[in-house]
Amino acid sequence: MNFERTVKMRIEFKKVTEKNIEDILKLKVKDNQKTFIESVPECLKEAAEKSCWRPVGIYDEDILIGFAMYCFWKEDQHVWMDRFLIASEFQGKGYGSAVFPQLLKKIESEYQCSEIYLSVFKDNTAAINLYEKNGFRFNGEKDIKGEDVMVLNLRRSVVL
Template sequence: MFTEIRDITALNKEEVLALHIADNQQDFIESTQQCLDEAKDDRRFIPVGLYKEDIPVGFAMYGVFPHEDDTQRVWLDRYLIDERYQHKGLGKYFLQQLISFLQTKYNCQKIFLSVYDNNKVAIQLYKKFGFAFNGELDEKGEKVMVREVVAHDDN
């Protein structure tokens, strides 16, 4: 299976904007348009398309942000698989790819994300990949999860 994490450019922006989640997931994550608008306003956000065999199947946004303890935190800020491609193992597959990508790109010890506590499917997925709640809430009231990055992780 040929897969790729691609930057969003003028060439693929429209196909990324066509990605949609299921109706029952709408309250859990912003639309790709909202994400791209946010990334345009705040250059710390880096949006990417997730591709399988040259077809856009998902979207993610990441970045490095300062924390109140004067450290820098690597965030996997948004993550979705289009509803047409859910339940095919791509959520697990691309989460592992993104973890490896962020670890390599930033040589980080921890990766952070946030999730609404009623998003049970996402929480279950993140826990399978070693994310755990750290007791913090983000500015939107989402619970923060963190994954300690270890060398040679086979998760």
């Protein structure tokens, strides 16, 4: 029999600072995922150019396992969860499924928003599955880079 050990994750999101930037810059996805997401250095360059971006390291206790970046985009008045990656060596361990809902709660709390937007390439099926499991749906739009837009409606409807 194959028994898997249950691991308790203690996920924390930390701002990118001088203290952790070197480690964050080393984060990489698997080779077959490189066309789906910008590299961390590209993300941080973009964040330096546009102050609305909030880049964060994703930690399990004190171990850096991933990266995310999100913002309120004034041009379209939407909150965007723009980048989300689990480093290649931590993929397949349940981190994506555990971290993503926590990231969404963090974003909702920070912005008090009713919707969160993201964009994805149609052939990134693993990401689409994760997003759909967390309530995102395609809205028929494309972003400025030609990716398909998905939206999560956070409004809670009451059924009587």
